[in-house]
Amino acid sequence: MTDQRIETQNAWLSPEEIAMVRNQVPLVYVEAVPVRCDPDGKVTHVGMLLQQAADGSISRMVVSGRVMLNERIRDALMRHLEKDLGPFALPRVPPEPSPFTVVEYFTDPSISGFYDPRHHAVSLAYVVPVTGECEPSQKALDLAWFTPQQAVSDDVIREMTSGHDRLIRLALASVGQLP
Amino acid sequence: MTDQRIETQNAWLSPEEIAMVRNQVPLVYVEAVPVRCDPDGKVTHVGMLLQQAADGSISRMVVSGRVMLNERIRDALMRHLEKDLGPFALPRVPPEPSPFTVVEYFTDPSISGFYDPRHHAVSLAYVVPVTGECEPSQKALDLAWFTPQQAVSDDVIREMTSGHDRLIRLALASVGQLP
Amino acid sequence: MTDQRIETQNAWLSPEEIAMVRNQVPLVYVEAVPVRCDPDGKVTHVGMLLQQAADGSISRMVVSGRVMLNERIRDALMRHLEKDLGPFALPRVPPEPSPFTVVEYFTDPSISGFYDPRHHAVSLAYVVPVTGECEPSQKALDLAWFTPQQAVSDDVIREMTSGHDRLIRLALASVGQLP
Amino acid sequence: MTDQRIETQNAWLSPEEIAMVRNQVPLVYVEAVPVRCDPDGKVTHVGMLLQQAADGSISRMVVSGRVMLNERIRDALMRHLEKDLGPFALPRVPPEPSPFTVVEYFTDPSISGFYDPRHHAVSLAYVVPVTGECEPSQKALDLAWFTPQQAVSDDVIREMTSGHDRLIRLALASVGQLP
Numbered sequence: 132m133t134d135q136r137i138e139t140q141n142a143w144l145s146p147e148e149i150a151m152v153r154n155q156v157p158l159v160y161v162e163a164v165p166v167r168c169d170p171d172g173k174v175t176h177v178g179m180l181l182q183q184a185a186d187g188s189i190s191r192m193v194v195s196g197r198v199m200l201n202e203r204i205r206d207a208l209m210r211h212l213e214k215d216l217g218p219f220a221l222p223r224v225p226p227e228p229s230p231f232t233v234v235e236y237f238t239d240p241s242i243s244g245f246y247d248p249r250h251h252a253v254s255l256a257y258v259v260p261v262t263g264e265c266e267p268s269q270k271a272l273d274l275a276w277f278t279p280q281q282a283v284s285d286d287v288i289r290e291m292t293s294g295h296d297r298l299i300r301l302a303l304a305s306v307g308q309l310p
Numbered sequence: 311m312t313d314q315r316i317e318t319q320n321a322w323l324s325p326e327e328i329a330m331v332r333n334q335v336p337l338v339y340v341e342a343v344p345v346r347c348d349p350d351g352k353v354t355h356v357g358m359l360l361q362q363a364a365d366g367s368i369s370r371m372v373v374s375g376r377v378m379l380n381e382r383i384r385d386a387l388m389r390h391l392e393k394d395l396g397p398f399a400l401p402r403v404p405p406e407p408s409p410f411t412v413v414e415y416f417t418d419p420s421i422s423g424f425y426d427p428r429h430h431a432v433s434l435a436y437v438v439p440v441t442g443e444c445e446p447s448q449k450a451l452d453l454a455w456f457t458p459q460q461a462v463s464d465d466v467i468r469e470m471t472s473g474h475d476r477l478i479r480l481a482l483a484s485v486g487q488l489p
Numbered sequence: 490m491t492d493q494r495i496e497t498q499n500a501w502l503s504p505e506e507i508a509m510v511r512n513q514v515p516l517v518y519v520e521a522v523p524v525r526c527d528p529d530g531k532v533t534h535v536g537m538l539l540q541q542a543a544d545g546s547i548s549r550m551v552v553s554g555r556v557m558l559n560e561r562i563r564d565a566l567m568r569h570l571e572k573d574l575g576p577f578a579l580p581r582v583p584p585e586p587s588p589f590t591v592v593e594y595f596t597d598p599s600i601s602g603f604y605d606p607r608h609h610a611v612s613l614a615y616v617v618p619v620t621g622e623c624e625p626s627q628k629a630l631d632l633a634w635f636t637p638q639q640a641v642s643d644d645v646i647r648e649m650t651s652g653h654d655r656l657i658r659l660a661l662a663s664v665g666q667l668p
Numbered sequence: 669m670t671d672q673r674i675e676t677q678n679a680w681l682s683p684e685e686i687a688m689v690r691n692q693v694p695l696v697y698v699e700a701v702p703v704r705c706d707p708d709g710k711v712t713h714v715g716m717l718l719q720q721a722a723d724g725s726i727s728r729m730v731v732s733g734r735v736m737l738n739e740r741i742r743d744a745l746m747r748h749l750e751k752d753l754g755p756f757a758l759p760r761v762p763p764e765p766s767p768f769t770v771v772e773y774f775t776d777p778s779i780s781g782f783y784d785p786r787h788h789a790v791s792l793a794y795v796v797p798v799t800g801e802c803e804p805s806q807k808a809l810d811l812a813w814f815t816p817q818q819a820v821s822d823d824v825i826r827e828m829t830s831g832h833d834r835l836i837r838l839a840l841a842s843v844g845q846l847p
Contacts, residue, residue, distance in 0.1 A: 304662030
């Protein structure tokens, strides 16, 4: 395994292998919506990376990535959180295995509204409180924190593609903070 | 596509293709725990098929199967429910996309306690009220309905392998009926 | 118990009794968001009554009411659904006891954004598929069904007060249908 | 407000007032199941107090108490957690408002299996990871941490009354750790 491989979402599979699998089965993904909470656990801010999305656009996105063979979902969440937010973010993956929603990405955007031109992915989405310092990886141009009001504003929605803005609204709703 | 293929969980993929994919990525599964409810929605019985499990044993099991490429989770649930319970079961797939639990099946039973010798599967599990007449398919030797008390009894647990008894307890807990 | 009492949310308590209790403890409420689903369980429409709200305005609202002493939550849901939607609505109260959200109504609208000038209420909110014919009670001026897109439109939001529009968005998010 | 009042669950109401209210409406309660998690968020231990239960017995119990007038649920959870586990427990109340279950305590134990001889209470139950040092209050004889296996063992269940053992199993199920 090379370093180069680790830095891609296709780690452990060659490009040929992943291309082949993509044409045969849906892939398992996880998504983590990083949030800041007040001391009572109420969400005050949601974190979004600015980076190149699957559709090629520069988009506001949450932490996202593939679950690998023989990897537990918790381990996949921790691996992608560390990769995207750095080693000092102190994410708190929730104890419940049940995600707040399941996002189905299809290559045909009309099926679910969630779109990925590369493949069909079934993504388990979790809200993850983050208490430490975040250092976004090189891949990301920026990591910014938004209040719930800002996160659903037209200005921020304009920076999102492929249904990512809807995912943010679903996450805010699950914590009772959708404006 | 032949009829024979439709009757297997590997529909749409040849045995060689599914064998290859299994060695590369986790597969997406759905599980439906069929229940009978009283008029107020309280679960009174849970349904279990008696059939050959992935580990080769004859085991009490819930409805279970793979999600195919480009298939929505709802459609996979309906397809497997009809296949296993017959066309007149009138299953009511819940409106929420979030499963009551996510079961991670590994080829190593020590990782999660849920075991599948064939592959790593990530299974989204739903409780599905069933209001019609059930006619289990040829594959199943029997379909029986158990009260919550019976479903967690030693006699019934003895008929389950690979963690299926735990799945039933998690399902009963999610509807508040775990004894 | 008089007919007049039955038609109020304060059934079983005299006006003096309920006034006194309101000044001492929060009241337990239930809210049911009636929905129509397609055969796969996907929500296609949400139902809203047009009636006088607690703040005196004529507002679009979901089914709502108090849980009485020694009454189970399921029974309170069924009672209020029948009272507001008529005896042929065939509501399907979900088997899970956990609500999709908990709405906290305060007499101070700044605390949670959910407002009730009468009292502090803790309301357990459920999405309830309805499969029969609805006949809104005399109290309601109208019952109308809205697509998710319509339910979050400015026109419909304008008809809602006291946070009811937010409740609808939270309900749609819980079933994955928030636009 | 006297110190004596603070130490009772009936804070802010005189004994006469609470006795009167109890005969008229269900009371709103919160329950917090304290847990220890590993760094990935998987629950490894559940904490239980040993103290006098509502039915007079000495029982293993989770953190529990009334929600007061005009108090947010989050604030009630934090107040009872601090009261029972001390000021250095560092509880992490989850960001979601939805409880993992709703426990209905009745004075008739046959209705739900959850029993409180004092009153009808509707209790919103949350799993709360605790990361600091716990110092149980004077009221409690002991605070002990149990693995999931221990928590569902006959020895520990024998120390619980009024349905508290079922509540622990429901909590463990919600985090996927019911044995």
